[in-house]
Amino acid sequence: MGEAEFLFLLTGLKWTVLLSLVGFIGGGVFGLAVALLRTSGIAPLERGTASYIALFQGTPLLMQLFVVYYGLALIGLKLDAWVAVAIGFTLHASAYLGEIWRGSIEAVPKGQTEAAKALSLHYLSRMKDVILPQAIRISLPATVGFLVQLIKGTSLAAIVGFTELTRAGNIISNQTFKPLLVFGIVGILYFLICWPLSLYGAHLERRMATASR
Amino acid sequence: MNEAATSAAAPANAMIDMFHVEKWYGDFQALTDINLSVRKGEKIVLCGPSGSGKSTLIRCINHLEGYQKGEIRVGGTRLGDDARTIDAVRREVGMVFQHFNLFPHMTVLQNCMLAPMRSLGVGKAQAEATARELLQRVRIAEQAEKYPAQLSGGQQQRVAIARALCMKPKVMLFDEPTSALDPEMVKEVLDTMIALAEEGMTMICVTHEMGFARQVADRVIFMAGGAIVEEAPPEAFFSAPRHERTRKFLGEILQKH
Numbered sequence: 001m002g003e004a005e006f007l008f009l010l011t012g013l014k015w016t017v018l019l020s021l022v023g024f025i026g027g028g029v030f031g032l033a034v035a036l037l038r039t040s041g042i043a044p045l046e047r048g049t050a051s052y053i054a055l056f057q058g059t060p061l062l063m064q065l066f067v068v069y070y071g072l073a074l075i076g077l078k079l080d081a082w083v084a085v086a087i088g089f090t091l092h093a094s095a096y097l098g099e100i101w102r103g104s105i106e107a108v109p110k111g112q113t114e115a116a117k118a119l120s121l122h123y124l125s126r127m128k129d130v131i132l133p134q135a136i137r138i139s140l141p142a143t144v145g146f147l148v149q150l151i152k153g154t155s156l157a158a159i160v161g162f163t164e165l166t167r168a169g170n171i172i173s174n175q176t177f178k179p180l181l182v183f184g185i186v187g188i189l190y191f192l193i194c195w196p197l198s199l200y201g202a203h204l205e206r207r208m209a210t211a212s213r
Numbered sequence: 214m215n216e217a218a219t220s221a222a223a224p225a226n227a228m229i230d231m232f233h234v235e236k237w238y239g240d241f242q243a244l245t246d247i248n249l250s251v252r253k254g255e256k257i258v259l260c261g262p263s264g265s266g267k268s269t270l271i272r273c274i275n276h277l278e279g280y281q282k283g284e285i286r287v288g289g290t291r292l293g294d295d296a297r298t299i300d301a302v303r304r305e306v307g308m309v310f311q312h313f314n315l316f317p318h319m320t321v322l323q324n325c326m327l328a329p330m331r332s333l334g335v336g337k338a339q340a341e342a343t344a345r346e347l348l349q350r351v352r353i354a355e356q357a358e359k360y361p362a363q364l365s366g367g368q369q370q371r372v373a374i375a376r377a378l379c380m381k382p383k384v385m386l387f388d389e390p391t392s393a394l395d396p397e398m399v400k401e402v403l404d405t406m407i408a409l410a411e412e413g414m415t416m417i418c419v420t421h422e423m424g425f426a427r428q429v430a431d432r433v434i435f436m437a438g439g440a441i442v443e444e445a446p447p448e449a450f451f452s453a454p455r456h457e458r459t460r461k462f463l464g465e466i467l468q469k470h
């Protein structure tokens with residue numbers, strides 16, 4: 001396996017990172033919206049978002065990507081692979097992050113909301129200044145954990161023709177007939193991104209455990 | 214609007230008026246026919262056994278709890294279910310909680326500056342000046358840059374009082390402000406409340422500190438089972454309680470202290 005092949009793997013890695021970022025940013029923005037609606041106290045919105053979360057947590061990501069890319073094409077809506085994958089990952093990540101953040105928002109003691117209300121702070125300020133800063137802190141370990149899952153999950157984008165890291169490995173291994181070597185390298189590349197994140201998540205969790213003592 | 218018309222019915226110097234207020238949690242009636250009028254500058258101490266509805270009553274005044282029947286007016290504003298009147302009332306009413314409820318991710322100073330800036334639109338410099346002045350008044354100015362967790366319970370509660378005062382409220386509500394404190398810290402918080410009372414603040418205090426009640430209360434109100442059972446000036450309340458339940462309650466409280 002030569003330099004060209006290795007560079008090809010690195011290009012795959014680049015797509016993996018980009019896909020993860022798209023999923024995380026799209027999922028972050030919509031996930032926040034899901035979490036806020038889910039805790040809004042307005043029954044139809046809470047039920048609606050609960051169903052949304054149940055739907056996307058209860059079905060495989062592979063199937064979701066499949067539906068967005070091929071399913072929509074069947075009814076005449078032909079999406080660019082990038083767009084389809086961005087939508088698929090955003091839907092998936094927003095359901096998971098929405099649920100993680102809902103839990104964190106609810107974990108902030110009720111007295112915080114009451115104090116903020118008694119000070120006549122409006123909903124927006126209550127959330128932005130009082131609740132979310134505390135909720136985000138609580139949610140960090142789980143959020144980082146989900147990000148790691150998301151990075152590994154991007155390999156599924158291969159089914160809509162994306163040459164991200166796993167598919168790049170597949171191609172090179174078929175060319176060089178050295179699957180062990182190639183997938184060894186692919187594994188190390190995944191590991192190099194995910195491991196520091198996992199460490200960071202564990203570190204945050206330890207720090208929170210000592211802080212709450 | 215029609216505020217002038219509604220307040221005309223109430224005594225001219227009434228700060229808080231509750232007429233026939235009833236509240237239910239589901240099937241459970243937490244408040245029964247509450248009638249209470251608090252004049253400007255008046256200090257009320259509210260006591261009663263656990264579960265008698267003391268917290269519920271004062272939490273209705275700033276709409277932390279809604280009520281189903283009757284009417285509450287604060288400073289002439291009729292408290293409805295709409296954001297506008299709730300907001301108007303909350304800007305006039307400060308509240309201090311048993312567990313302080315300071316914002317843990319903000320410094321003492323930031324805790325005090327947030328609400329004036331966000332809900333009154335006060336500028337940053339002005340908010341800071343007010344905050345420092347009030348922290349001075351509760352004798353804790355030197356802790357302004359610390360986080361709540363770095364303070365003792367008594368200090369935290371004094372910060373909570375200063376934070377509420379930064380909104381320049383016309384009324385202060387206290388819900389058992391000293392009952393989560395170690396005994397040696399109770400006095401510093403009570404002294405702060407006494408000073409506030411002497412400055413003429415209108416106050417409703419849920420507390421079982423009977424020394425405080427004797428010293429500052431204009432009226433002591435005893436609640437049981439969601440209703441007001443008895444109300445009297447402190448001397449009469451403590452020396453000649455009229456109702457059997459009040460006598461029993463006072464006996465228990467005085468035994469404990």
Ligand SMILES: Nc1ncnc2c1ncn2[C@@H]1O[C@H](COP(=O)(O)OP(=O)(O)OP(=O)(O)O)[C@@H](O)[C@H]1O
Nearest residue numbers: 238239241243261262263264265266267268269270
């Ligand atoms: N959110 C709620 N849902 C249902 N019941 C409630 C709720 N809050 C309070 N109650 C009930 O209403 C009654 C009055 O409660 P409240 O907290 O006002 O009592 P309290 O006089 O403040 O008691 P304490 O001295 O223990 O603080 C109690 O029986 C309580 O169980």
Ligand SMILES: [Mg+2]
Nearest residue numbers: 267268269388
């Ligand atoms: Mg109570």
